[in-house]
Amino acid sequence: MDLCGLTIHQLRELLTQKAVSAAEVTSAYLQRIQSIDSKLHSYLEVFAKEALKQARDFDEGKRDFNLSPIAGIPIAVKDVLCMRGVRTTCGSRILENYVPPYDGTVIEALRNAGAVFVGKTNLDEFAMGSSTENSAYCQTRNPWDLDRVPGGSSGGSAAAVAANLCAGAIGTDTGGSIRQPASFCGVVGLKPTYGRVSRFGLVAFASSLDQIGPITKDVKDAALLLQILAGYDRRDSTSVQSPVPPYGERLEESIKGLRLGIPREYFVEGMDPEVAEAVEKSIRICGELGAEIIEVSLPHTEYGVAAYYIIAPAEASSNLARYDGVKYGLRTPDCRDLLTMYRTSRSRGFGPEVKRRIMLGTYVLSAGYYDAYYRKASQVRTLIRKDFLEAFQRCDALLTPVSPIPAFKVGEKSEDPLQMYLSDAFTLPASLAGVPGISVPCGFTSQGLPIGLQILGPHFREDLILRIAHQFQQATPECRRTPPLNEDP
């Protein structure tokens, strides 16, 4: 039996029936990681010994499988979440040897739920990027085509899930960093509403945008992982005290009668025709499933990229000031004075994309520029949010492409940051508005590259977008494939 190809809920069933042991499941994943991750580089660190020990605790009855639907199941975590006692590098040299003294809230929740942590996955440095090319450590490859990027910044998590190197993974999304790699790798990725999941323990990139969410093999898994992640946390003032519904409960309900909006601004010139075709087909399928399809407008969409690339770098420039060589992380030795220590530690510790964003952010917050950039971008952000609120007066959810293009080649855009930024145009507005979004596989290009459908819902309506995504997925079994990766003999 190919244990690694199974979803979390399928593994759950086998474990409950005692058809397999948790140790067998974990060993299978560890073996597969060992044999094929040298091609993918999805993991930065694998906790082979600890993972097996965690799994055996369940087999030996020290821990109870009834703890939660993910008890005893191997989960991978993006290396931007603090886990007590193991390195959290954020894909950066500056935190190469940083070991947090605490568990973040999400890690604590997963631990309490009995997750088996298989390892930390690769990412763009400090989650800044759309290709995972900005990691200081390695270049993660797309399991569907090793010459292509897996997307980013949660590229390691998406690639690991797609390549069956874990049962499910945790990613983070600031401007599309869960949804876009999920779409590039042909898996499911959910960005929750801002405030739905605690950020305590998530190393901040842009605090007003960052959210933690699941990357999984199917929608059902995304629902059950979100159930564990979601909830108010008094350690995060921006987390919201709204009740957490049972996400799995209404997945099977038909979407008949739902009104689904198609924002015309998301279907633009220059979009890859195969992507456009796949998304249009997906819209028809939803119509066939009984949803009413209507056209809507989100008029400020075109300003999303500009607003995002002011707000996110502004916050990042401040969030990353703490990496100064004084307390932890990289400090260049033998500096004559304080300024030299700051300058050389940060020059050597950060990669080019991070530096670019620190400079952008510093600039837009500077005296004399604040009003023209940061304040203006914040005002635009309010308008974008209003666009969504108004659209959701007319429809229950929105259907859009995740990315205008499928996975691109390694190196193809890394020399042209602007092109890279523009490819996030469809994921950024939802981040700015704080609404939840899910990426679900909806087809393949002629070259065999996955395409993703984005479903956006009103604030705190993860239940609704999960239900639409699940119904869509049930209707399109042909969109769920496994990449043709062979294990080394």
Add this chain to the structure above:
Amino acid sequence: MTYEPVIGLEVHAQLLTRSKIFCGCSTTFGASPNSHTCPVCLGMPGVLPVLNRSVVEYSLRMALATHCRIAPYSQFARKNYFYPDLPKGYQISQYELPLARDGWVEIRTEAGIKKIRIHRIHMEEDAGKLVHDEYQPVSYVDFNRTGVPLIEIVSEPDIASPEEAATYLRTLREILRYLEICDGNMEEGSLRCDANISLRPTGAKFLGVKTELKNMNSFKNVQKALEFEIRRQSALLERGEPVVQETRLWDANRNITVSMRGKEEAHDYRYFPDPDLVPIEIDADWIQTVRSSLPELPDAKRNRFMDQYGLSSSDADVLTSSRSLADYFEAVVRAFPQPKTAANWIMSELMRELKKDDCEVEDCPVSPDNLVELLSLLDSGTVSGKMAKGVFEEMYATGKTASTIVAEKGLKQVKDAGTIESLVEEVLSENTVEVTQYRAGKEKLMGFFVGQVMKKSKGKANPQMVNEILRKKLRG
């Protein structure tokens, strides 16, 4: 030409909350370095601040006590700059939307009562402390103070002299202490003051170029630094040279201010709203709750002491200089309703002893009840005024009650006429020469006879009775 100074103060007050502003660490002063820290105040990757509600309440007390308008909606902002004592690389403060604005306090000047307007009051976190090795080129950071709550009280430029600046600062300190939200210790840094000062031709309406003065860690230094700066700026203006807008440090050893950084080198703090903290919303109920919990403030108390107890304004000043001293006075007066006597004893005997020991009235070994007992013994004539002072010193030194000391030392006044008469007779028979002189008209000798009798009674004889009996006997 004559110039007048225009002065505004920025006062930082450390709040006496038990825990820090954004985490649960203790704010106690003097612990071993870095023992009061956690991932949050150390600015570890991934941590988030959570606002301490008491900090808002303490700040509201000061804002209401200084008649400020409370913002229904205020916000924290990040002040970005690099320094090793600032673990996050930014200080969480308030910028565009402070907690409170547009208040005032009254200060008493020689010319009468003057209103100093408060521009704003905002909340922020304190930074850590650098410790430099004396022998090696090494510096250490102590983060215990990081995240201790502060309020910054910014005045309008309403202050017209260094004396007024000191009076304003003292007034603020008095209020802070009355509210029990800050201990007001300038030397230890729990109260800090920066000053902005410019000069203009006397009577002019425009403002001159200002300098900002820092590093003045006592009332005296604030006054001296401002005095120096007035001399320095007016000398420049007299010579026709411009005053440069800059930040200057007070050097208390040399009694001068020296340039620290000019306008060009001024930091650009790149303030922006802190996305980790939600806006603070304060409704009328909360304001009302805090307002109704405010104690009587120094000015009100001073006036009441004058009205209710008939004290002079200077006595009322002294007795209301701290809330605990005023409480002490009132406790005494409640049981011994002679306010002037009580005031005199507290201001002379009690305060002298306290000052000798550098002791606060809270720690005074003589409780109000004990003082009441002594004053009652004095009032009933059981002890003489002179004896009472001695008893008081003993009470202060040993903590014993007045009646215990009086009993132990047999200090009870002798008021028995027979006993005094026999003492008088003894004295007269031992000093016949003086008796003759007195009777011959040298009446100045009266004092001598009284002294002799008192000496024989070891000071216990009632002096009035001694006088009377002596007069009677000498006449006869």
